[in-house]
Amino acid sequence: MVDAARQPLIEVKTFTEVEKVEGFVGNFKVTLREKSKYVRADRCNGCGACTKACPVEVPNYFEMNLAPRKAAYVPMSQSVPLIYTIDMDACIHCYKCVEACGPLEAIDFSMTDVVTEEEIGAIVVATGFGHFDPSVMEEYGYGRFPNVITSMEMERLNNSAGPTHGKLIRPSDGQAPKSLAFINCVGSRDKRYIESCSNFCCMYSIKNAILVKQMHPGTDVTVYYIDIRTPSKGYEEFYDRAREMGIKFVQGRPAEITEDPVTHNLFINGEDITLGKVVEREFDMVMLNQAAVPQPDQNHMSSVLNVAQSPGGWFMEYHPKLRPMDSPTDGIFFAGACQGPKDIPASVAQGSAAAARASRILHSKTWQIEPTIAVVWPDRCVSAQGKQCGLCEKACPYGSIIYETGKAAEVITAKCHGCGGCVGECPHDAITQLHYTDAQILAQIRTLLATEPEKKILTLRCHWCSYGGADLAGTSHFEYSANERGIKVMCSARMDSDFIYEAYRLGAGAVLYSGCHTQDCHYITGQIVGEKRAKRLATIFERMNMSPGRFRVEWISAAEGDKYARVVNEMQATLDAIPEDELKAEIERIKPEVAKRLTRLPNVPGVVPSMQHIDKVVDVMLQEVA
Amino acid sequence: MNNIDDPNSLANRVKAIPGGEMLLYCYSCGTCTSKCMIQTKQDEDFNPRRLIRQAVFGLEEEAYNDTTTWLCSACDLCYPACPQKIHISGVINAVKQLAVESGIKTSLKTAVVDTSTCVACGLCVAVCPYEAIKLVDTKLAFRGMLPVATVDPAKCMGCGLCGAVCRSTSIGLPEEYTDASVMHELWSWLDAEEAQ
Numbered sequence: 001m002v003d004a005a006r007q008p009l010i011e012v013k014t015f016t017e018v019e020k021v022e023g024f025v026g027n028f029k030v031t032l033r034e035k036s037k038y039v040r041a042d043r044c045n046g047c048g049a050c051t052k053a054c055p056v057e058v059p060n061y062f063e064m065n066l067a068p069r070k071a072a073y074v075p076m077s078q079s080v081p082l083i084y085t086i087d088m089d090a091c092i093h094c095y096k097c098v099e100a101c102g103p104l105e106a107i108d109f110s111m112t113d114v115v116t117e118e119e120i121g122a123i124v125v126a127t128g129f130g131h132f133d134p135s136v137m138e139e140y141g142y143g144r145f146p147n148v149i150t151s152m153e154m155e156r157l158n159n160s161a162g163p164t165h166g167k168l169i170r171p172s173d174g175q176a177p178k179s180l181a182f183i184n185c186v187g188s189r190d191k192r193y194i195e196s197c198s199n200f201c202c203m204y205s206i207k208n209a210i211l212v213k214q215m216h217p218g219t220d221v222t223v224y225y226i227d228i229r230t231p232s233k234g235y236e237e238f239y240d241r242a243r244e245m246g247i248k249f250v251q252g253r254p255a256e257i258t259e260d261p262v263t264h265n266l267f268i269n270g271e272d273i274t275l276g277k278v279v280e281r282e283f284d285m286v287m288l289n290q291a292a293v294p295q296p297d298q299n300h301m302s303s304v305l306n307v308a309q310s311p312g313g314w315f316m317e318y319h320p321k322l323r324p325m326d327s328p329t330d331g332i333f334f335a336g337a338c339q340g341p342k343d344i345p346a347s348v349a350q351g352s353a354a355a356a357r358a359s360r361i362l363h364s365k366t367w368q369i370e371p372t373i374a375v376v377w378p379d380r381c382v383s384a385q386g387k388q389c390g391l392c393e394k395a396c397p398y399g400s401i402i403y404e405t406g407k408a409a410e411v412i413t414a415k416c417h418g419c420g421g422c423v424g425e426c427p428h429d430a431i432t433q434l435h436y437t438d439a440q441i442l443a444q445i446r447t448l449l450a451t452e453p454e455k456k457i458l459t460l461r462c463h464w465c466s467y468g469g470a471d472l473a474g475t476s477h478f479e480y481s482a483n484e485r486g487i488k489v490m491c492s493a494r495m496d497s498d499f500i501y502e503a504y505r506l507g508a509g510a511v512l513y514s515g516c517h518t519q520d521c522h523y524i525t526g527q528i529v530g531e532k533r534a535k536r537l538a539t540i541f542e543r544m545n546m547s548p549g550r551f552r553v554e555w556i557s558a559a560e561g562d563k564y565a566r567v568v569n570e571m572q573a574t575l576d577a578i579p580e581d582e583l584k585a586e587i588e589r590i591k592p593e594v595a596k597r598l599t600r601l602p603n604v605p606g607v608v609p610s611m612q613h614i615d616k617v618v619d620v621m622l623q624e625v626a
Numbered sequence: 627m628n629n630i631d632d633p634n635s636l637a638n639r640v641k642a643i644p645g646g647e648m649l650l651y652c653y654s655c656g657t658c659t660s661k662c663m664i665q666t667k668q669d670e671d672f673n674p675r676r677l678i679r680q681a682v683f684g685l686e687e688e689a690y691n692d693t694t695t696w697l698c699s700a701c702d703l704c705y706p707a708c709p710q711k712i713h714i715s716g717v718i719n720a721v722k723q724l725a726v727e728s729g730i731k732t733s734l735k736t737a738v739v740d741t742s743t744c745v746a747c748g749l750c751v752a753v754c755p756y757e758a759i760k761l762v763d764t765k766l767a768f769r770g771m772l773p774v775a776t777v778d779p780a781k782c783m784g785c786g787l788c789g790a791v792c793r794s795t796s797i798g799l800p801e802e803y804t805d806a807s808v809m810h811e812l813w814s815w816l817d818a819e820e821a822q
Contacts, residue, residue: 139707189653190709226655255661255707269666271656276676278660 001080012080019115021123021305024400024414025331026361028120036111038086043106046074046082050107053100058090060163064153066171067163072097072107077161122331122358125315126351127301129337132187132194132291140186140288145259146172147266147285151204154287158211168216170285172264177284179220181268182209183254188291189226196312198292200343202229205289206239209247222248222281224270232345250279257286292341305332306399308524314340316524325354328417328524329398330369333357372418372435372490374401377605378408380430392422392431395493397524419523420494424533429498429604436489438496438601439610445503446611448485450618453507454587457571459486460495462530465516468558478565481572483509491515491523492530497537498601500551501594507587510550510571513537514564517555527555544593547586549574636684639724645716652678658704658714664697672697674704674714681721690725694718696732699783700756726780735800736782737789741766744774744796750788751775758782759797 005012013034020031039050050072060069062076071090074082086097086107098107131152135143142148147170149157160166170177182205188198202225209221223242228249230236243249254270260282269280294313295301302309307327308316315338318326325333335351336342342350361367374392383389386406393403400415401422409431411422420433429438449456461467467488473480489495492515503511513534521527534553541551554567575583602608630637630650640646658674659665665672672694680689689695700715708714726732741764751759758781761773775788775797789798789805798804802811 185655185709191651191711192709226653251656252660253655253657253709255657255704269660271659271673271675273654273656273659273675276673277670278665 001078005080014081015085018301018304024412025329026121026364026367027414028123028331029117030120030123031115031117034114034116036113037083038088038107038109038111039084040106040108040111041081041083043104044083045104045106046084048074048084049100049102050084050086050097053096055094055096056090056092058087063156063163064150066153066156122333122361123305124333124335124351124354124358125301125305125307125327125338126335126354127295127298127338129292129341130295132293134186134288134290136193137187139256140183140286141257141259141266142288145257145264145266146170147177147259147264148257149285149287151201151208151287151289154208158208158215166215168212170264175284176216177219179283179285180212180222181266181281181283181286182221182223182289183268183286184223184225184228184289185253186288186290187293190291194291194293194312196341197229199341200292201289202227203235203238203343205287206242206247208287210238210242210245213242213245213247220248221246222250222283224250224252224254224268226251226253232343292337295338298338305329307332308397310340311519312340314338319522325350325357328522330367330414330417331358331361367414369414369416370418372420372433373413373416374411374418374420374422374431374433376409376411376431380428381408382428382430384408389427391425391427395421395425395529397421397526417523419491419526420489421491421523421526421529424494424496425529429600432605433490433494436494437606438498438604439606441487441489441496441499442502442601442607443610443614444487445499446506446614447618447621448487449503449506449508450622454509454583455483455575456508457481457484457510457512457568457575458503458508459484459512459514459568460492460499461486461488462492462494462515462522462527463488463490464522465520465558466492466514466554466556466564469514469556469560469564472558472561473565474561476561478561480565480568483572483575484568491521491526492534493523493526495530495533497533498598500537501597502601504587504590504594505598507591509575509583509587510552512567512571513551513553514556514567517557520557531555544590546590547574547578547583630682630684636686636689636721636724637682640681640717640720643720643723645713646681646720648710648712649678649681649717651710651712652682653710654679655709657707657709661704661707663701663703664699669693669697674698674718677721678712678714678717681717686728689721690728690730695722695725696734698722699785723780732779732782734782734784735803736779736784737777737786737797738800739775739777740796741774742769743794745794746773746775747793748775749791749793750797753787753791754782755785755787756781756783759788 004010015037016032016034018030019033022029051070054070054072056071057068059065060067071087072084074084101107134140134150140148156162157164157168158166168176184201184205187193205223209223212219213221228239230239250272252271252273254268256269258267266283266286267280268283269278271278298313307329310316315334317324317334317339318328327334333354335354336347378384383405384407388405390403392409393401398415398417400412402410418433420436423431423433448458461470470486495513500511515530516527518527538551538553549571552571556563637649640649654675656675662672662674674694677689677692677694695718698715698718702715704714746761748761751761758778759775762776763771764774765771784799786799786803795805
């Protein structure tokens, strides 16, 4: 931090909130609110005279409220920049600090927040994580029993700059504890609170246990755990060292902590599952290794930055394996635990990667994006004729469409990621997606259903998940029906209802509408748009009395090759179960009904010539086959 | 140990019974066992975690003959403590049902009904915490086809609530727990005190 502050090209803005982020990659406009410190940065020399003079004491949040601080303070002695702050919620306006500051005149009670707008090329988000509050778990008695503390409190008690100068003491009587228990997975791996594993706590409790053992040999240290996870380099050796030092590891999650009200000693009644026995033990002090949770204002930041959140509340990365430091929005990157709990080496690696990714943007004059962007035909947009619509704007997960009644919708190309949701949603076919135009996809449908369409299973797959699933089914040699014919689009949101109607108009036996699971969608909320449309289509076909199973909606991830094969085989079985003449009669009955819904299709630019061309191609193909 | 994919594996049969659905989520943390009152106060060998493990791995004989299967009173102290939200007493009950189906009888002394006096008022049905009693049409000597209380020994835990509420002393626990023998024991204490 000190190095960063000294580097002339880095400007450190502390006590500053990001209020608004507008624009797009390379051209962000960020509104910052620099909160008033009531101390002028250009005059304060960090002498600390104001703190000495201040008569007000409040709990110090940096010391986990274990020690007091003054109303005129710095959070810690290594703060960067070393400029004092007046806590206005606590200040009693005695102005003793002003007197103490004397001729420097750094303290200025008339200061107000400064709101500035800055032009930013790329953003790295490193907002970190919060702590699970174990007081909601009544069984562990945190908050009721003074000697039950959290890992962060332990951290401060063990720190030589902490409130006890590194002396480990029991909060109840100030004595050094002779026996100490650590409980892992408090709140984490727990379906009642935080379902996921917090990643680093195993190592963290081992570290704290070793620290205690080094500083106070003779202390009896026990770690209660469900599983010890030591996956990185050198971690298992560290665990070995802890056992070598005589730290006891007990596999088993204690159900309850009880307290002796006189001595404030604690009793843990826990099953040692390796012995299969419940063992009751008495401890002087217990430390709870609480779960890592997203920052309390993570939801707010997520809407300010327009980046999605994964289940659990962490910021969602572009791709969990290939682009873990990129956000789905170009030009915004993640570093550290804001994207998911991780330890220091992983945070540093991600931070360096994010910085490198950001500098790539800053050093480029132009920026390449995916070519599959959306384009509006302004003359076809009904908004230009003064009608209310705005469906495209609602479908866009990136906010890249500017919609205003009276003007044709406009796509901000730099923000468009090419899911095609707006194209699928537009009821007037006024938007198209480059490389995935209606004409191109309809031509594919027509080719695939050129012969014996009633035997074919037409599948629409999204690029990222169900296409990958189909691919995996192939490479894993999962056998599925040879009547399957697949078409790839970028997202299930692009799967226009027209495609499915056209397939049935051409007499397709069955159609599969497939994409990612909601939480895996590559386009933040694209799958939700696709799912809504799929449900609507399903009810339409139900009303047409189509045999159940001929139109199917399935969400298949890229890892679910077996599911893809199973679904296609099930659809084949459905088709086989319908007698041939009945199926043909049904197809013929439905053809005119879906054709009614396709009357506007020939007006879409490019569709008619494309159809004429493809008909010729198909004819030639069929002749060659014959 | 049997294959878990087999629909007839113990795990899948337990999962099919209401209450046993979450079985495979158990990661064996031991919270249930440390929380259990029967384990801590009554029987050291009682261990719900071990029973779940036996069910997962299909150790049928061990599971059916485990004291945990038969002694759990479904107090559900462990249910809110379980980090995986497994309804442990539901799983135990499912194992018990399968054990009963395979012909194993509970070692508990379960409630018995005197069909000659039962009037099918239904009080016992209402109070039974284990839903072990039902009114079933039964052919009775000299009385013909009538509904009477019928106890499912697989569900009865022998608490005796039914005996306490019955107005015609038609239902109750057998042997040393009948009304008569309990009264007899009480009187014998009083007599002993008087003699002193």
